[in-house]
Amino acid sequence: MVEPFTTLGLAKTTSDLIKEAMSLARSAKNTDLAEKLIDLYRDFVELMDATQQKIAELQRETIELSQQKLQLAQKVDDLEKSVRLKAEMIFTPPLYFRKGDSTPFCPACFEGDKRAVHLVNYGSGTYSGIQKTHWYCKLCKNEFSCPTKPSTSSP
Numbered sequence: 001m002v003e004p005f006t007t008l009g010l011a012k013t014t015s016d017l018i019k020e021a022m023s024l025a026r027s028a029k030n031t032d033l034a035e036k037l038i039d040l041y042r043d044f045v046e047l048m049d050a051t052q053q054k055i056a057e058l059q060r061e062t063i064e065l066s067q068q069k070l071q072l073a074q075k076v077d078d079l080e081k082s083v084r085l086k087a088e089m090i091f092t093p094p095l096y097f098r099k100g101d102s103t104p105f106c107p108a109c110f111e112g113d114k115r116a117v118h119l120v121n122y123g124s125g126t127y128s129g130i131q132k133t134h135w136y137c138k139l140c141k142n143e144f145s146c147p148t149k150p151s152t153s154s155p
Ligand SMILES: [Zn+2]
Pocket: 106, 107, 108, 109, 110, 117, 137, 138, 139, 140, 141, 142
């Protein structure tokens, strides 16, 4: 059965042929031919070493490119999510809201890190005749006091 054509298979076949020719040259006591074949075999081994190094180098580059491809795909995914999120957010100073969601998002986190972090309502009160709601961000620890909107207090 014929071996499939591979670099390794070809190298093995070539190596075997050179060794066989060296053996024949020795048997025929042809010193010149045996020396030439030894030189040829040495060159062949060096060439194979260089080829193996090149293959290893190409494999490393392939792995690096695969990793870069994954990182870029992740970056594209993050950017798409960021663009989608930005399109969904509605700025009602000083807070951000998302359509269909009455709980506001932290403006510091959204404008800084592009992260949608819900604020926590921790009460309300009337100040100078204005009803205000207090909001707290668990991530950046900022506090916000805003006039209570009818839409947010009674959705
Ligand atoms: Zn925050």
